[in-house]
Amino acid sequence: MTDVVLSLQNVTAGYGQTHILRSLSLRIERSERVAVIGRNGAGKTTMLSTVMGLTRLHGGKIGLGGDDISHLAPHQRSMRGLGLVPQTRDIFPSLTVEENLTAVIRGNASLDEAYALFPRLKERRRNGGTQLSGGEQQMLAIARTLMTEPSIVMLDEPLEGLAPVICEQLMSAFEQLAADGRRTVILVEQRASAALAFATRAIVITNGSIVYDGSTDALKQQPELLERHIGVAQT
Numbered sequence: 267m268t269d270v271v272l273s274l275q276n277v278t279a280g281y282g283q284t285h286i287l288r289s290l291s292l293r294i295e296r297s298e299r300v301a302v303i304g305r306n307g308a309g310k311t312t313m314l315s316t317v318m319g320l321t322r323l324h325g326g327k328i329g330l331g332g333d334d335i336s337h338l339a340p341h342q343r344s345m346r347g348l349g350l351v352p353q354t355r356d357i358f359p360s361l362t363v364e365e366n367l368t369a370v371i372r373g374n375a376s377l378d379e380a381y382a383l384f385p386r387l388k389e390r391r392r393n394g395g396t397q398l399s400g401g402e403q404q405m406l407a408i409a410r411t412l413m414t415e416p417s418i419v420m421l422d423e424p425l426e427g428l429a430p431v432i433c434e435q436l437m438s439a440f441e442q443l444a445a446d447g448r449r450t451v452i453l454v455e456q457r458a459s460a461a462l463a464f465a466t467r468a469i470v471i472t473n474g475s476i477v478y479d480g481s482t483d484a485l486k487q488q489p490e491l492l493e494r495h496i497g498v499a500q501t
């Protein structure tokens with residue numbers, strides 16, 4: 267039996283009158299690890315922001331659990347378990363690490379859990395957002411989203427601009443997030459090789475349309491498809 271937690275049905279969305287996503291459909295099941303990959307400008311960020319309610323939906327439906335959330339505001343989607351870690355990180359620069367976390371904490375979320383995932387944040391808990399390195403800011407952005415107790419965590423290019431050693435730490439944190447099956451993780455990444463190593467399912471987007479949706483293992487067996495839609499340099 268399938269347990270679909272997130273569904274997009276013929277979703278068309280964009281900015282102003284411009285359509286970026288073109289009749290996009292997909293169904294994601296509980297505890298899946300999904301990589302969304304594609305070239306710059308393919309529409310990956312637009313897909314996440316449309317799911318979160320931050321981009322205008324021109325047509326189609328978005329379902330969360332059994333409910334149609336197409337017309338809910340972003341905070342209502344957050345209350346229902348959607349969590350987005352935006353590419354822009356959006357931490358509060360004038361607050362300390364701990365204040366950033368406590369400002370959004372909800373339900374049973376705990377600082378201890380966030381600090382266990384990112385011990386570096388505990389060391390830096392009294393530092394202001396602007397005093398953090400890029401990697402620490404990314405850790406804080408992720409931890410902050412976890413404070414809202416999401417059942418679906420959407421990460422938008424979390425590795426962008428970070429040193430390889432930090433990327434490894436973040437990838438290991440994503441493993442922990444997904445490990446116990448409590449959360450569905452959707453990872454949008456330019457670094458396709460890292461995303462494909464993490465995920466069991468891959469979605470490739472080109473020009474706002476899905477050109478591949480299937481297992482990562484099967485995708486890895488199709489280098490010509492990867493080259494055409496992502497570029498060898500990105501993998």
Ligand SMILES: Nc1ncnc2c1ncn2[C@@H]1O[C@H](COP(=O)(O)OP(=O)(O)OP(=O)(O)O)[C@@H](O)[C@H]1O
Pocket residue numbers: 281286304305306307308309310311312313456
């Ligand atoms: N706020 C906006 N207003 C108008 N057009 C936008 C806006 N944000 C993105 N776009 C356009 O939408 C298209 C898809 O952009 P999007 O950011 O979703 O792509 P992406 O696959 O996430 O790429 P990247 O890896 O560069 O972030 C691009 O043509 C982009 O220029």
